[in-house]
Amino acid sequence: MGEVQARVARELERIGPVVDELGERFAAAGEELALVGGPVRDAMLGRLQQDLDLTTSARPETTERLVAGWADAVWDIGRAYGTIGCRKGDWTVEITTYRSEAYDPDSRKPEVVYGDSLAGDLGRRDFTINSMALTLPDRGFEDPYGGIVDLAHRTLRTPGTPEQSFSDDPLRMMRAARFSAQLGFEVAPEVLAAMSDMAERITIVSAERVRDELVKTVMAPDPVRGLRVLVETGLAAHVLPELPALALERDEHHRHKDVYEHTLTVLEQSIDLEDRLPAAGEGGGPDFVARFAALMHDVGKPRTRRFLADGSVTFHHHDVVGAKLTRKRMQALRFSRDQTEAVATLVELHLRFHGYGSGEWTDSAVRRYVRDAGPLLPWLHVLTRADCTTRNQRKAERLRRTYDELEDRIERLSEEEELASIRPDLDGNQIMRLLGLGPGREVGEAYRYLLDLRLEEGPLGEDVAAERLRAWWAAR
Known part of the structure; x- marks a missing residue:
């Protein structure tokens, strides 16, 4: 606990000039103000970013008046939800009136109701680790639901019953998976049980909100942990049904594990290769297109499985079928057209390399490979390399060497012919x-x-x- 206190003290030193000034302004106006939720949690974990969330007794119009003249910029895009945003130096600050969010059983949008106390506001939050607050400007610590204990035990629990929490906002079930992936925390057994019982309720949430949580899970440091939570609770059956469907199939190349496990391994290996991508910058970084393509690359297998007389299994054209399924799912989740086409194209091309054999392709075939991949070529390199999950080290090394050779040929031809912008000799x-x-x-x-x-x-x-x-x- 001493280490936690030291981390919090360091973070408070960093944010003090901002939150103390704000706290004094609100107190002078007779209003309460507290740092709340993620920033308090992240201060204790030593990972506080530049975004600060605060909650207040003040109504939005009062908040707007109190930050005017203090903030460098103010915006009210979240006014309907009781939130006023502002910027002060390098800090982005969102201040929200004490509130309660609850879904009508048939509604797709939360109804916003203002609350009247900090304790009531904390009790309506998603998890205990997000139900801690630091009152301002006195810096009093409020933790009515034992969030600091759950933080120490790296456990996700809800302030009240999980059934009530998920009834208030079903998207919190997906947040459990997301926080598990982001923080490496375990989801408490009673929370997992409620998620399993209430999984179908996620269908009343808008596709855009579901998509945003799914993206955050996929982009987390350990997305596989979060995706397993989604599959094992049955949530994935409603938001990404192609993923749990893979658990029923056997991969013809890797019979020691099903396609679901193979897919999660490909995702992990893709993450390890992200530093090869041009958009990654120094030291690599999360890349959604690469990760989602890895997740979706084999989703065509359940539709194309065929058993042969000799007992073997084939999945002919699962690349083409998988690309169609990927487009359909990403459109349903309201992904942008560019992201959808990028991921679907990679799914469709992910088997192309296996026609290379041990290097028999002509220069013409190499040119076509580059042209078909277009600007996605670096992402196709990553997906193809990640798709090798064999435990046979000799086979894995042979595939790696062969792909090294293909990349060398592409580089050589590119230098000679500018492959990336292939056009006819005449316009x-x-x-x-x-x-x-x-x-x-x-x-x-x-x-x-x-x-x-x-x-x-x-x-x-x-x-x-x-x-x-x-x-x-x-x-x-």
Whole structure:
């Protein structure tokens, strides 16, 4: 406990200039103010960020008046939920009126009701580790539900009964999985039981709110821990049913584990390779497209499983089927079009490398591999490497060497031919001039002919390309 107190003291020293000034302003106006929830928890864990959440007795219009002239910027986008946001220096501060959130059984949106006390506000929060507060400006510690004990035991519990908590806001069931993945905490048995009993209630929550929690889980330091909670409680059956469906199937290459376990291993291995991605920056970092592609890459297997006479199992075209399922699921969860297409494309291409064998591809096949992947090529490299989960070390090493060789060939050809921006040797205007055509379908056909020629034979130069084009046109 001494270590926790020392961490809190250090964090308070850091945020003191901001919260003390605010606390004094609210106290002078006869209002209560307290640092609450995640920032208090994170201060005790030594991981406080630049965002501060506070709760107050003041109504939003009063809060807005009290921060005016003190904050560098103020916004009221959360006013309907009792929240006024502001920025002070490097700090982002959100101040919310004491409140209660509860769902009507048939509603998709929470009804906001203002509360009248700090104790009441804390009792309506999701978990005990988020139900601690620091009153301001006196810095009194409030912990009516034993959050500090659960924090020490790394356990997720609810302030009241989990049934009441999840009835008030069903999304809290997904937050349990998310906090498990983010903090490495265990979900208490009674909380897991309530999640299992009430899993279907998640269906009244909007797709956007479900998506945001799923993304936070996938982007956490240990997403597999959180995903297991979602699957084992039955929540995944409602929000990402393709994942638990994998547990019923056997992977034809790795019969010692089912496709579900294989998928979670691929996700972990993908995370280990994130530093290879151009968007990762120094030291790597979470990449949603890479992680979600790893999670979804085999979801087509249940639909395509076939048993052969010799007892073996095939999953022909599970890449194409999986891409369709991925698009459908991501659209249902309201993901952006760009993210959806990126993940679905990687799912569709994830088997392509296995046609490489031991290096028999022609330069033409390598060009097509690069062209089909387009800007997603680094992500395809990561997914393909992560998809090797064999325990056979010799086989794993052989696959790694083969993919190293493919990447070397891609790099070599790229230097020679600028593979990432492959285009025909002639553009549309040149084609029209050579063939005496106006814009239309025939120009598109000629362009595709030259593109195939470019992929098959590499750069030809404008003169040779024009000669081949005239011959092709005459032969038509």
